[in-house]
Amino acid sequence: MKKTLITTTLATTLLASSLFAAIAPNTALAADYKVDVKGAHASVQFKIKHLGYSWLLGRFNTFDGNFSYDDKSPNNAKINIEIDTKSIDSNHAERDKHLKGKDFLNVSNFPKATFVSNSIKFSDDENAIVTGEFTLKGVTKTISFPVVKIGEGEDPWGGYRAGFSGTTHFKLADYGITYNLGPASTQVEMSLNIEGVRI
Template identity: 95%
Template sequence: MKKTLITTTLATTLLASSLFAAIAPNTALAADYKVDVKGAHAFVQFKIKHLGYSWLLGRFNTFDGDFSYDDKSPNSAKINIEIDTKSIDSNHAERDKHLKSEDFLNVSSFPKATFVSNNIKFSDDENAIVTGEFTLKGVTKTISFPVVKIGEGQDPWGGYRAGFSGTTSFKLADYGITYNLGPASTQVEMALHIEGVRI
């Protein structure tokens, strides 16, 4: 009886170990980070050509998000960002008013833009391609763009931080923005510079 009990216990332990080993590679090993918007160490910026002669630059002042990342399992990383479209700021009040109107972002009907990743693939320690769902003005499309890991480590306040930067571009018409800005201004470039604090 005692021998049978020992055998059963050993078999159960081995089975549990095998199950854990099978599950472990798929378990989220990544640490969770909160985007440091409070300390203003993250930015969502955009630029678009003006008449083909220069660049118009701007940003969204209000946004939030989080991401997960572990350098031992980088391809398990994830990111979620939510942008308050009403916070668009091109350093010109009248232009911002127009950008918030139905001609462009229609912020009264679509107050949020979001990006949710569904795949991140690193080619080395620093460079990756992020793929996910970007929603703007009620339209959701799958986009992919390169990101670069800027760095990670302890901060002076006892926390741990990691930062990434990425840039993508898309046609305004793909998201229902068809206001005629001229042939040189049909595409906008967006940059995401994210520093997160591990939670």
């Protein structure tokens, strides 16, 4: 009887281990997404007031990243974005040269900006607050901002996609950018629109 019990227990354990090994990899992969920068289905944009009379719009043309998301456990989501600061594009070559210089981004010494999430808290199926570490010009600060889930589902090419959008504001001086642009232009707005392909 004791031998039978041990054998049954061992068999059950081995079966459970086999099932976990078969299921776990798929579960892990199901939540991991690569930002679709190759297909240009993502963007990092910014805007800042010009003298308080208009908006100056721009973007970073080169960036990359990944995120994890599962609608069954959305608060376990994570995101990691890296931006090539040299790719700043305000649609004006001379201005971009100035923005890349020491007065602003100083891209020679700080070629990357990054955001790594610490927590993502959903209040419903679509809306969440993301908190994480944003590094720009060598300065790292904790920021929080709202994000909206745009949607998720299968694409026409046999893949699976999910997309989110978020916007944050911060003071330039908080990241060591103190060039005087006037009182109306001390704060910049950045928007992140990402579509990820599940890997």
